[in-house]
Amino acid sequence: MSTKGYFAFPPSTPGTSRSYPTFIPQSPNTKETFVDESAPGQGDETRSEEPPHDEARINRLHEEQKLVEMNETEWVRSGGVLRDAQGRRDKARTERIRAELKLQEEEKAKMGRWREYDERWKALAADAAAFTLPAISEFLFESLSVRANTVTKKSRIRSSILRWHPDKSSLVVGRVVAGDVDAVREGIHAVFHCLKRLQDDERDNNNTV
Structure with missing residues (x-):
C-alpha cells in the first residue's frame, strides 16, 4: 500500500543540539532515506527496508x-x-x-442435454409402477386424432415396440448411472409389456371385423 501522508517531526529547539531526522518521501519501491542532522558525517547514509509482506x-x-x-x-x-x-x-x-x-x-x-436426459430417465424410473395400459394407450394414440395424421394404430404400436424392446435398450441403459439401472430396466419392461398387450388387442380387433 503506497504512503498517503508524511511523518511529521517537531522542529529542533533553538539553543539546543537536539534535532530530528528528516523523512524524505520516496516511491513505494525505492529506498527510504533518513538524514540524521544530529550525527556529523552521517547525513548521506541510507537505510534500505524491504516492504512488509501484506x-x-x-x-x-x-x-x-x-x-x-x-x-x-x-x-x-x-x-x-x-x-x-x-x-x-x-x-x-x-x-x-x-x-x-x-x-x-x-x-x-x-x-x-445430459441433465435433461438424466432427469427424464429418473422420472421414468420413478413412475415405472404407474405405467398402466390406459395411460400408455392414451399417450401413444392421442396424436393420431390430429386431422393431418396418416399413421395407423398398428404402425404406431409396431414402431414403439421396436423402440422399447429390452434387447435394444442396452445402449440407453449403458448411459444410466449405476444406481438407477435396475429401475430404468424395470420401466422399460413395463412399457414393453403394455405395448405387447396393445398389439394383441389391435390384432384381435382386426380379426373380429
Whole structure:
C-alpha cells in the first residue's frame, strides 16, 4: 500500500543540539532515506527496508484483477472489442475471450442435454409402477386424432415396440448411472409389456371385423 501522508517531526529547539531526522518521501519501491542532522558525517547514509509482506494487499489485487477480467469478458460478450494501454484495438486478447465464451456455451449445452436426459430417465424410473395400459394407450394414440395424421394404430404400436424392446435398450441403459439401472430396466419392461398387450388387442380387433 503506497504512503498517503508524511511523518511529521517537531522542529529542533533553538539553543539546543537536539534535532530530528528528516523523512524524505520516496516511491513505494525505492529506498527510504533518513538524514540524521544530529550525527556529523552521517547525513548521506541510507537505510534500505524491504516492504512488509501484506497478504491483504495481495488478496485485494487478485480480487481487482478478477473484476477487471470479468468486466472484459462481459464487454466482449456484448460485442465490444478490447483495447490496449495505448487505446489500440487488442484483437488477440478479444479473440481469446471470444473463443473461451464459445467453448463455455458449447460445454453448457452439452451439460444441459445430459441433465435433461438424466432427469427424464429418473422420472421414468420413478413412475415405472404407474405405467398402466390406459395411460400408455392414451399417450401413444392421442396424436393420431390430429386431422393431418396418416399413421395407423398398428404402425404406431409396431414402431414403439421396436423402440422399447429390452434387447435394444442396452445402449440407453449403458448411459444410466449405476444406481438407477435396475429401475430404468424395470420401466422399460413395463412399457414393453403394455405395448405387447396393445398389439394383441389391435390384432384381435382386426380379426373380429
